[in-house]
Amino acid sequence: MRGLARRLLAVxxxxxxxxxxxxxxxxxxxxxxVRVCEKLRISLTRLAGADGFASLLGRSLALARVEVPSLxxxxxxxxxxxxxxxALAADETDGGARAATALAAHLLGLLVTFIGEPLTLRxxxxxxxxxxxxx
Numbered sequence: 274m275r276g277l278a279r280r281l282l283a284v285x286x287x288x289x290x291x292x293x294x295x296x297x298x299x300x301x302x303x304x305x306x307v308r309v310c311e312k313l314r315i316s317l318t319r320l321a322g323a324d325g326f327a328s329l330l331g332r333s334l335a336l337a338r339v340e341v342p343s344l345x346x347x348x349x350x351x352x353x354x355x356x357x358x359x360a361l362a363a364d365e366t367d368g369g370a371r372a373a374t375a376l377a378a379h380l381l382g383l384l385v386t387f388i389g390e391p392l393t394l395r396x397x398x399x400x401x402x403x404x405x406x407x408x
Contacts, residue, residue, distance in 0.1 A: 274385060277397065278377035281309045282370070284404045304358045306373030312400040313380060314353055320388070320396070327353050329383050337375035344372050
């Protein structure tokens with residue numbers, strides 16, 4: 274799942290709105306990890322509801338914090354958005370890539386655990402229909 278997480282982050286990083294948290298025309302541009310989680314949230318809330326997604330995201334963040342302690346600065350808000358990821362990315366030498374990969378990989382890994390790999394991959398393909406996600 275880590276490889277898939279990296280590919281999803283790369284797809285989001287390559288989108289026109291990806292400036293790694295920079296200001297674009299006065300609007301705040303979201304970090305690619307936030308956009309990956311947001312796209313998965315849309316698909317998953319249909320499957321598991323908002324509370325189910327919030328639980329998965331919170332658990333993913335807890336697991337990722339073990340690998341990347343700087344994620345301790347990130348909080349999941351009640352609306353399932355994340356606070357602090359853009360600031361973390363600005364402070365990290367790798368732009369938050371390690372943190373983003375860990376978070377996305379754990380979210381995907383939990384999905385595989387709970388709903389299986391085929392359904393997880395189907396949800397990913399629905400969220401990124403035009404992306405080539407094969408290794």
